Amino acid sequence: MNFISASSPKINGKMPHLLCEEGDIGEIVLLPGDPGRVELFQELCEEFRIISRNREYTIGTGYYKDMKISVCSTGIGAASTEIAVAQLIGLGAKALIRIGGTGVLKKEIPCGSMIINTGAMRLGGTSTFYAPLEYPAVASVEVIDSLIEACEESHIQYYTGICASIASFYHGQGRALPYEKEYDEASQLEKYQKLNLVNLEMEAETIYTMASLQNIYAGSICSVHCNRVTDQWEVDNAKAQRRMCMLALEGAWKLNKRYIKGGKES
Numbered sequence: 387m388n389f390i391s392a393s394s395p396k397i398n399g400k401m402p403h404l405l406c407e408e409g410d411i412g413e414i415v416l417l418p419g420d421p422g423r424v425e426l427f428q429e430l431c432e433e434f435r436i437i438s439r440n441r442e443y444t445i446g447t448g449y450y451k452d453m454k455i456s457v458c459s460t461g462i463g464a465a466s467t468e469i470a471v472a473q474l475i476g477l478g479a480k481a482l483i484r485i486g487g488t489g490v491l492k493k494e495i496p497c498g499s500m501i502i503n504t505g506a507m508r509l510g511g512t513s514t515f516y517a518p519l520e521y522p523a524v525a526s527v528e529v530i531d532s533l534i535e536a537c538e539e540s541h542i543q544y545y546t547g548i549c550a551s552i553a554s555f556y557h558g559q560g561r562a563l564p565y566e567k568e569y570d571e572a573s574q575l576e577k578y579q580k581l582n583l584v585n586l587e588m589e590a591e592t593i594y595t596m597a598s599l600q601n602i603y604a605g606s607i608c609s610v611h612c613n614r615v616t617d618q619w620e621v622d623n624a625k626a627q628r629r630m631c632m633l634a635l636e637g638a639w640k641l642n643k644r645y646i647k648g649g650k651e652s
């Protein structure tokens with residue numbers, strides 16, 4: 387199945403939402419939900435420049451060590467993520483690595499921790515247009531391996547496991563609406579905890595499923611914004627986000643060297 391066919395729309399030769407053309411992006415693309423996170427790479431990469439800003443999509447490209455790399459925000463949730471993933475693959479992306487925020491379901495995982503999701507429960511909705519729910523949303527072992535190695539070399543603790551990617555921030559994630567006086571958060575959260583899920587977020591499954599169908603690499607590293615068991619929120623998570631972005635760059639570099647450009651490290 388090709389996501390971008392001859393009948394896919396383009397505007398002046400550019401993808402209609404990302405407003406990018408061939409050559410604008412690197413083979414590895416990091417995917418935050420938040421467009422603001424793209425700006426962090428001005429500091430972390432060489433020659434990083436913003437290629438386009440349109441709706442929830444901000445795209446920038448620069449260099450990390452010798453590797454051309456891009457960062458593209460997906461916006462919140464599956465539907466806008468589908469568009470970003472489809473258009474990036476259409477532009478030649480070979481690996482997509484989510485760099486996100488997440489809430490954890492395990493008491494012992496503190497805010498600011500790093501989570502590498504090996505798989506994702508498919509509760510986003512959009513990916514069901516591409517593959518039945520029996521089809522698993524899994525990260526590539528090569529990406530998992532590269533991200534783990536980046537964490538270990540930096541002596542940064544990380545956790546692995548399965549997340550749920552959910553098409554809802556409030557009730558779907560066991561959270562009361564801001565105007566609700568009574569809501570049973572615990573019973574919804576318990577359903578996820580019984581499945582031994584590590585964390586909840588909103589985009590990984592779409593990325594994993596669509597990437598698998600196109601036989602490209604996918605993975606994710608998330609920083610923990612809140613612990614749903616202890617009810618702690620990290621209001622100022624800038625340091626953890628920066629750490630996550632640095633680890634993603636280093637993981638991407640290892641992935642590129644070993645699996646995309648070939649030539650194993652000696």
Ligand SMILES: O=P(O)(O)O[C@H]1O[C@H](CO)[C@@H](O)[C@H]1O
Binds near residue numbers: 418462463487
């Ligand atoms: O911080 P980002 O990457 O946006 O990720 C998380 O934050 C958003 C919800 O606040 C959702 O997109 C969720 O997946």
Ligand SMILES: O=c1cc[nH]c(=O)[nH]1
Binds near residue numbers: 611
């Ligand atoms: O709890 C959280 C935190 C960040 N993003 C989510 O989707 N859920």
